[in-house]
Amino acid sequence: MFIFALIGYYLFGYETNGDETNWGNLGRSLLTLFTYMTVDGWLPIQKELTAHGFVGSEIFTVIFIFLGHYIFTNLFVGVLIANIHLTTTKFKAQKMTEKRALIQSKKKAVIDKQHKDVMEMLKKQRENNYMTLNEMTKEFEKSLRHDDFTYTTDLCTTVTWIETMLASLKHLENSKHKCHQIQFEIAEVLAEMKGT
Structure with a gap:
């Protein structure tokens, strides 16, 4: 873009009858090229160049609009999309890590509960609180719930x-x-x- 700004300055703003409003110095040239790149209001600038008698300015304008708007803008959008993709990937990885930690804590809670229930039953069995195996089985059935987990391990x-x-x-x-x-x-x- 800087090279096109220099070319535009020397072609259209450097001469005595040049377009000093849009091409008078390097800063104005860069601003004019930015207008070309956004394709917003470039037509009045081109009409002014034609009015000043710059033959072939249309070719310069079309080439820069093609390069600036289609290539530079697409590169800019590509960088933005790559950054968004990277951020989204990091966010998904963080959420997955949090989800795994939550599942692990739930598993641990369930295993601890089951271990506690078994230990209580064994303690009662040692104390001979159960008369028969049927009583022990019925007591165990009471501690079971329909939403208990079965681990595939x-x-x-x-x-x-x-x-x-x-x-x-x-x-x-x-x-x-x-x-x-x-x-x-x-x-x-x-x-x-x-x-x-």
Whole structure:
């Protein structure tokens, strides 16, 4: 922009019949170029140059408007967007850190509550306050809530445990089926013995 201001000053403001209002010194040239760059009120400035008889000033104006408005302004907007993106990324990271800290504190509170409940039940069990296992189970049921958390790090929620559980259930079903088959065979043998 400084180079264009110098060129504009020497082309349009330096001569005796030049446009001293807009191009008379380097400061005015920079201000005029800023007007070109914002594309706000550039037409009266160009008409004044044409009125002073500067042939080819339109080419200078069009080139600078193209460079200034489209390139410099887009670079400026790009820098602003990059800064906004950086700030947004930092803000999101800070919020995520706060969210993780809140989740950790909630987890700790739940684990502490569950630990406290288990310790109280064990203490009561040691003091023989429970007569039977059913009473202990009912007391434990009272301490459970529908919104208690189950953590996926527990043994019963791992994939290996679930696969083992499913394999055990399948084995149990096969054993049950074999027992039924044996019972049917025994019933058939007894029926044949009774018939003879």
